[in-house]
Amino acid sequence: MKKLRWPQWIAAFIFVSMGISLVFTIFEIFTAPVRQPVKGPKVTLQGDYIFLLVEIILGIVILALPSILARRFKFQIPGLVYILFVIFLYGAIYLGTIQKFYAIVPYWDKILHTFSGAMLGAGGFSFVSILNADENVVMKMKPGFIAVFSFCFAVTLGAFWEVYEYTFDGLLGLNMQRFMTSSGTPLVGRAALADTMGDIIVDIVGALAIAIIGYFALKKGRPWMKQFEFKRHNWKK
Structure with missing residues (x-):
């Protein structure tokens, strides 16, 4: 076994x-x-x-x-x-x-968005590491490009998540984007945008932190955190 x-x-x-x-x-x-x-x-x-x-x-x-x-x-x-x-x-x-926990733990949503921004940014670095390690890929990507790619990769997926929330709020009458109070009163103006924009901002913060850390790690000649690297693998049948 x-x-x-x-x-x-x-x-x-x-x-x-x-x-x-x-x-x-x-x-x-x-x-x-x-x-x-x-x-x-x-x-x-x-x-x-x-x-x-x-x-x-x-x-x-x-x-x-x-x-x-x-x-x-x-x-x-x-x-x-x-x-x-x-x-x-x-x-x-x-x-x-x-x-x-979204209702009972303060800022639980923002904590998760910050974590996901950093995690997806690390994922962007990891995916590029597969290409850089591939002998068939002639061009090797520089640290600056990899950092920008990882940042854009994370923020783009974070934006897609906000589109998902907006879509299902409209289809099912939910309040994932917190555009109304718990009693059902619609918010107006900037207050209605606060949750969505807050999510995007902390996504950017998490992704940017990882992009900066990863950039300097690569710039100094150290591989990007070995425990985060994806590797090619030949699966046994």
């Missing part, structure tokens, strides 16, 4: 946590009310649990995606990179959405 390494144990724990949440969410879908009661406190509706179910399923799929892509395109994902990835998903989906 193949022994699991510690990154795989952590991933397995997160898979189990989200699997259990999946079962409970399905149960809540059949028991939650469709509309808010006329009297009494605000309750979680069936539509909210359906959206939560979709997020959990997507989270489980995304959690398995790196391994699928690594095998498909024949590269090896460093354990540290994968751990950072699954920790982010755990914080965003399980803790943030299921355990409602």
Whole structure:
């Protein structure tokens, strides 16, 4: 029997946590009310649990995606990179959405956006390291270009996330972009933009920090953090 390494144990724990949440969410879908009661406190509706179910399923799929892509395109994902990835998903989906950390922990959303900006920036450096290590690639990219690429890579994906939030806020009547108060009162002017712009700003801060650190590491002749480097790998059939 193949022994699991510690990154795989952590991933397995997160898979189990989200699997259990999946079962409970399905149960809540059949028991939650469709509309808010006329009297009494605000309750979680069936539509909210359906959206939560979709997020959990997507989270489980995304959690398995790196391994699928690594095998498909024949590269090896460093354990540290994968751990950072699954920790982010755990914080965003399980803790943030299921355990409602977004509502009860101050600035939880901003912490995750800063972390994701840095993580995606490191991912940009890592992907370029594959090309620079490829003997078939004639041109080697300079540290300045790699730093700019990693920064743009991270900020672009952060912008796509804001498009996702905007789209589903419109389609499902959600409030992921915090354009209205918890009581449902729409915000006006700059107040309505504060959450979205704050997310983009901290994405930029995280990505910029990694771009600067990576640039100076490469400029001084040191390889970009070996534990973050993706490598070509010949998978055994």
